[in-house]
Amino acid sequence: MNVFRIPGVQLHTTGALMGASVEDFNNAKAQLGTLKKDPGNHVKLKIYALFKQATQGPCNTPKPGMLDFVNKAKWDAWKSLESVSQEEARQQYVDLIKSLVSAEGPAVATPPPESAQAFQSLLVTTEDGITTIRFNRPEKKNAITLDMYKELIDALHHAGKDDSVITVMTGSGDFYCSGNDLNNFTGIPQGGIEKMAKDSGELLKHYVKAYIDFPKPLIAVVNGPALGVSVTVLGLFDVVYATESATFHTPFSQLGQSPEGCSSYTFPKIMGNAKASEMLLFNKKVTATEACNLGLVTEVFPDGSFQSEVWTRLKAYAKLPPKSLALSKQLIRSKEKEKLHAVNDAEVERLIERWLSDECMQAIMNFFQAKPKL
């Protein structure tokens, strides 16, 4: 029995684990004991929670008392992963330990690999020639906060320059991403609501620009339902693989908003005006198969074999000549880059007006007053 002792947190590593990569999991566990630097309480709690979720599944112990701070923090961390499958938790555990160990790499002059950057709401790893950017707020269906937009811009910037061959975006837990975090528009900051809308517009413009200008093959692994801005930017990906239970929903008019992510141009181009209008104007939620028929999704896989089939394929892609891939992608995308930037500017300008509208404010209040979900 190995015990990795963190003050107040003990991980006893016994018992059989589900799934095929017990060896990876055990290796990660062993590597945990070699860490030289304390990764901090936030990361330690995440390690603890992922370990429990991977080995025992959803939290099944009674909630500790309020004054039992350490055990309550551990309980909350584990509980927050209740929608994460054991297989997913095990993968995240392995990914997180790898990123911590690679951050400590050999003490040499070269900076630690970009993939080692620890983000608050993302899990970014580089392995087998693939940089994976994983939305990592499963307890909030991977909704994107303002800071998360900045982290995603940063992660894409580094992925575009690191030594990986392709970049993959996917989600933790049972959702791919539920789009913009609607809390982004609730607190009115200093400078008032106009400044908030303008600043959000600038942030969104840079966020979408990061996709337009991304230099390498960018692949979405849509592991569950996708909403809003996580759907609209799919038109800027090179390949979109989806599990059969995934859905794609852009509830803009319901929220008093308007399309972003260049979808006002890419969706009609991909699927025709009428089908694009059903999604972007009339809030039609489509299944993975329907999205594939529309051309938004490249291929749909059975839920049971999705992860293994897709990652086997992606690892094969990552063995291809990197410069040929990047330069061919740029050839395909360069013709429309100017147009896409102009569309992004126009969409952001419209959204700034929408965010200041009564329609939008009322729609967001409705959401938080627990009106029927979208």
Ligand SMILES: CCCCC/C=C/CC(=O)SCCNC(=O)CCNC(=O)[C@H](O)C(C)(C)COP(=O)(O)OP(=O)(O)OC[C@H]1O[C@@H](n2cnc3c(N)ncnc32)[C@H](O)[C@@H]1OP(=O)(O)O
């Ligand atoms: C810089 C600014 C850029 C802005 C760019 C604009 C983009 C446009 C968009 O993205 S529009 C789309 C926005 N997204 C939504 O409107 C989705 C809202 N969420 C829902 O409808 C539902 O939560 C759901 C369908 C995604 C999932 O429903 P389910 O019943 O399965 O789960 P819960 O509702 O209980 O969700 C679990 C907790 O997660 C919180 N949450 C989920 N999505 C969001 C979100 N987008 N924003 C904020 N919070 C979200 C939900 O509130 C629950 O939290 P709780 O456990 O604390 O209650």
